[in-house]
Amino acid sequence: MKATASHTGASHHDAPLTALSADEVRAEKHEMRRRRRIAVLLVAPLLAFIFFAFVAPIATMLFRSVYNPDVVELIPKTVAKLSTWSGEGMPDDATLTTMANELKSLAAERKAGMLAAAVNRAEPGSASLINATARKMRAIKDEDMEGSGALKLREADKRWAQPELWRSIKSVGRPYTDTYYLTALDLERNRAGDVHWRESARIYLQLYGKTLGIALTITVLCLLLGYPLAYYLAHAPRRTAGLLMVLVLLPFWTSLLVRTTAWIALLQTNGVINATLMATGIIGQPLELLYTRFATIIAMTHILLPFMILPLYSVMKGIDHSYVRAALSLGSRPWSAFVRVFFPLTLPGLSAGALLVFIISVGYYITPALVGGTDGQMISNIIAFHMQSSGNWGLAAALGTLLLALILTLYWVYDRLVGAGSIKLG
Missing domain, CATH: 1.10.3720.10 (MetI-like)
Known part of the structure; x- marks a missing residue:
């Protein structure tokens, strides 16, 4: 009997603890979620600082290094017409007329300088050409521009008859480009699109x-x-x-x-x-x-x-x-x-x-x-x-x-x- 009692007592003490009730489990989960929320709130200012001070600027820098929307936003119609141009010879008169009209609009909005600066990076010396031409186009009446915009553009400056200038405008008109990275590595593309060392100063x-x-x-x-x-x-x-x-x-x-x-x-x-x-x-x-x-x-x-x-x-x-x-x-x-x-x-x-x-x-x-x-x-x-x-x-x-x-x-x-x-x- 004593042995039986001892065995029974040992079994009673060694029995596993009673499982938690459903309410206790829900309370425990709620407490864990509350602690997680508190931890997130504590580190939120640091995470926000890291995002705005490091992640966002670096992401913006990476995006800006390949994204160049300036020209396509200033002269969208000309860029659209140049996209179908092969790059050989001169663009057609419709493209030149479109360019003349958009230069006239840019001069009225005082934005010709922005286009001049953007094109000048690809074609040095074109800034003065674009600014001067825009002023001349602004002085021409709208009815005189109809059907003779290409002629007015050529009369404004003979350099508008050079294919190299139009190739540069087409190049900088692409919204996404690798030109900046090529320039940063002292490289450039020739007319055929092949990459080679830049002929100008390599700095x-x-x-x-x-x-x-x-x-x-x-x-x-x-x-x-x-x-x-x-x-x-x-x-x-x-x-x-x-x-x-x-x-x-x-x-x-x-x-x-x-x-x-x-x-x-x-x-x-x-x-x-x-x-x-x-x-x-x-x-x-x-x-x-x-x-x-x-x-x-x-x-x-x-x-x-x-x-x-x-x-x-x-x-x-x-x-x-x-x-x-x-x-x-x-x-x-x-x-x-x-x-x-x-x-x-x-x-x-x-x-x-x-x-x-x-x-x-x-x-x-x-x-x-x-x-x-x-x-x-x-x-x-x-x-x-x-x-x-x-x-x-x-x-x-x-x-x-x-x-x-x-x-x-x-x-x-x-x-x-x-x-x-x-x-x-x-």
Whole structure:
């Protein structure tokens, strides 16, 4: 009986818990949905910021690099007639008459300059032709344009009888085009549609190469200057390290424009550096330091140096010093212990600092614009020029897209060779 009772008691305690009721299950699901909604609401501002500050601008840039609606919106009827033209000889008189009428309308709406700027990118020198012709067409009465628009257009300027001009108008009239990317790569299409190197000045590939060279030089200089300082900060007494860290962070508390302007005062012809060198007799005449590639490299190295020091310092501070002491106790020389033990442990911080400095310097704009001059300009300055001055947003978008693709490619190569997982900021 006792055994039976004991067995019965054990079975009673080992029985599974009673299943939840339907109301309890619904309450649990409701609570989980409520928590998910709260989590979504908490991250919604961040997601909105990422979308409007990063995703939307990049998507717009990618779209603008292949979409060119300006001409087709200004002269839609002429573009429609040119779409059936083979490109050989001259378009028919109906096409010329349509162009004359649309130029007359554009002149009345004061939009001829927009068409002139768009066509001038494909056919240099056509801006003045289109503007002048539009003014002449506006002065002609509507009844005089009927049936004689082609003649009026030829009389306005003999260049309207050149097939090359009409081929350019047909080319820029396509709403979707790869012309911007070809231009950004110093390429162009001939009359047969084959891609070849541009016959005029090739500047963009050279600018990309110069930008990468400047960025790599700045990264190496920041590494050579920042690694010893980070090493000293990691091994210095706390009071000394704290004071030096304040000096490292001090540039972040000063305006970027102020720091760049300070370098202008230092590097200019009558600046501090030239005055000091001449006073000591080292040089006999001022050196050309400002508005050069040297000025861009020096100023940007000073500005970006903290981005190399901080990751290195945070990683070095976390390294156990007993590793190096163990290597020394086993007979290793100090330099050998540093190279074989300490330096490999700092590679994650070095990788993070190098990537930060390189990527930031590739897209830098303000400092090269102020101190670089023509020799120190980078691709970002040319992108800004097309956005602000020339109004060629399509080319600016193509240049920016290629720069983004270049950065992503370099990051992919780095990930394949070193591994992005080795990057550590602390």
